[in-house]
Amino acid sequence: MFGAPEDMAAKEAAMPPNAWGTVRSLLHWDGLPTIRPRSSVRTRRSAKVDSDLQEPLGFAYMEPSKDRIAAAIGRLPSGCFILTAEHAGRTTGVLASWVQQASFDPPLITAALRRGRPIVELIEGSRGFVLNVIGDPPTALFKQFGKGFALEEDAFAGLAIEATPAGPRILSCPAYLVCRMRDRFSTGDHDLFLGEVIAGDGDPAVRPYVHLRSNGLSY
Numbered sequence: 001m002f003g004a005p006e007d008m009a010a011k012e013a014a015m016p017p018n019a020w021g022t023v024r025s026l027l028h029w030d031g032l033p034t035i036r037p038r039s040s041v042r043t044r045r046s047a048k049v050d051s052d053l054q055e056p057l058g059f060a061y062m063e064p065s066k067d068r069i070a071a072a073i074g075r076l077p078s079g080c081f082i083l084t085a086e087h088a089g090r091t092t093g094v095l096a097s098w099v100q101q102a103s104f105d106p107p108l109i110t111a112a113l114r115r116g117r118p119i120v121e122l123i124e125g126s127r128g129f130v131l132n133v134i135g136d137p138p139t140a141l142f143k144q145f146g147k148g149f150a151l152e153e154d155a156f157a158g159l160a161i162e163a164t165p166a167g168p169r170i171l172s173c174p175a176y177l178v179c180r181m182r183d184r185f186s187t188g189d190h191d192l193f194l195g196e197v198i199a200g201d202g203d204p205a206v207r208p209y210v211h212l213r214s215n216g217l218s219y
């Protein structure tokens with residue numbers, strides 16, 4: 001279910017009768033099985049064992065130092081996004097770059113969020129979020145949402161936005177994806193949120209901003 005019944009009733013009353021009716025019915029839809037992490041995941045391991053380290057080959061850290069690993073990870077290109085969410089009358093947004101497509105059918109994406117980010121509480125509450133894609137060159141949005149907001153602050157002051165059932169869509173962004181949260185996985189110091197894209201639009205003529213780092217061990 002998407003949100004508490006009283007939240008949804010208030011949202012529905014506030015919303016004009018338009019295409020979001022379809023989105024709302026999808027958010028209410030419980031017909032799909034929830035994807036759960038498998039309790040035992042079989043990984044392929046080399047049968048050969050390095051006798052010095054007593055670690056299966058291919059799993060031990062190898063020659064390069066941590067800063068070379070950091071440089072390599074920094075060459076993984078990503079986009080930058082304003083992830084937004086709304087729950088129980090509270091709304092916020094955060095700058096995020098650890099976002100990737102995970103499936104064609106159903107259309108799934110993942111977003112990694114550091115545990116404890118204020119937005120996580122809203123995503124967990126509503127079980128939805130919106131990805132707003134930042135165009136190239138990146139706008140002031142990058143700076144505005146990169147500093148982080150407390151839930152009491154108005155993250156969207158001065159911005160043209162449109163409400164969706166899962167959070168605000170920022171109109172100046174070249175694309176947006178409305179996602180229903182399908183699952184959450186613990187992945188070290190971040191949690192991975194799996195979302196099913198249930199609505200969205202994008203302008204193929206506008207290039208998204210591509211983010212590269214010299215050090216992949218910071219954002």
Ligand SMILES: Cc1cc2nc3c(=O)[nH]c(=O)nc-3n(C[C@H](O)[C@H](O)[C@H](O)COP(=O)(O)O)c2cc1C
Pocket residue numbers: 080094095096097098099112113114117145146147148149190211219
């Ligand atoms: C370029 C960039 C990309 C970021 N990507 C993510 C991300 O994918 N996940 C995340 O949890 N935080 C990410 N952040 C951090 C958040 O935007 C964070 O709220 C903000 O930097 C404030 O951090 P603080 O509250 O820890 O000071 C990113 C920050 C920057 C500058």
